[in-house]
Amino acid sequence: MQVREHFKRGVSEIAILHLLNERDMYGYELLRELGKRSQNKFVLKYSSLYPVLYRLIDKGIISDTQKLVGRRRTRVYYHITESGKEYFEELKSEYYFITEGFNYLMNYQENDNENQ
Amino acid sequence: MKINNESEKKYLRKTKKLLIGDTKKKSDTLKSYQNEIEEYLEEKPNATYENIVELFGSPSEAATEAAADVPIEYVKKRMDFKSWLVCGILGALLIWGIGVTVAVIDAHLARPGFYVETLEVGPEYEGDNIQLSTE
Numbered sequence: 001m002q003v004r005e006h007f008k009r010g011v012s013e014i015a016i017l018h019l020l021n022e023r024d025m026y027g028y029e030l031l032r033e034l035g036k037r038s039q040n041k042f043v044l045k046y047s048s049l050y051p052v053l054y055r056l057i058d059k060g061i062i063s064d065t066q067k068l069v070g071r072r073r074t075r076v077y078y079h080i081t082e083s084g085k086e087y088f089e090e091l092k093s094e095y096y097f098i099t100e101g102f103n104y105l106m107n108y109q110e111n112d113n114e115n116q
Numbered sequence: 117m118k119i120n121n122e123s124e125k126k127y128l129r130k131t132k133k134l135l136i137g138d139t140k141k142k143s144d145t146l147k148s149y150q151n152e153i154e155e156y157l158e159e160k161p162n163a164t165y166e167n168i169v170e171l172f173g174s175p176s177e178a179a180t181e182a183a184a185d186v187p188i189e190y191v192k193k194r195m196d197f198k199s200w201l202v203c204g205i206l207g208a209l210l211i212w213g214i215g216v217t218v219a220v221i222d223a224h225l226a227r228p229g230f231y232v233e234t235l236e237v238g239p240e241y242e243g244d245n246i247q248l249s250t251e
Contacts, residue, residue: 026151026152026155027148027151027152027155028152028155028156029155031152031171045170045171045172045173045177046149046152046171046172046173046178047172047173047174047177047178047180047181047182048173048181050145050148050149050178050181050182051181051182051184051185054182054185055185058185073151073154073158074151075151075155076148076151
């Protein structure tokens, strides 16, 4: 569903930073955790995840570290930086602010307003 | 790094064809996809090409999403270059076409018997009543 994809895109940064705020993770692990923790309701494709990670690295919000796994495979772990943690807190407050306002908007009734 | 899985190889090959941006950005993107696909294949070794597309997006989606971060200056430069290239090829074709046409007309005119500009009559025929026939 196109609309769902738009909504997901809007909040994917928060979702990714939420996971990375807990511990460092690699790309596939992020995809897996997003699906698992949201009961498969917030499933991202790597094609949507990659540009977000790339942008966050570019802004210095997260960093990436390569680790050798086994003999030849490289795993790239993403790590939230100190400035990234601050950014995440700001992003969360903005999100709650907007959703709170949106809830008021959706549940607004004329009588409520007159009583206040 | 050598790619052993055929589905992975097919996916990366198709994605590579569609990616735009500078060489480093393209190679970083492909490397990132390769790393994560290999993580996935480690867990699901029998995954098909369709399974990979389901989790990683189609090659077209992958390239489109990656292109979102390509600076507009780069895209414009590339488009300008393409326009110049197309104009150059069309110009070359036009010049070649004119050249060929001129050469064909020239060769046609030069064919013996086709075109007679002057006719000289030798001294032995002087005084004879020579009549030219077009047949």
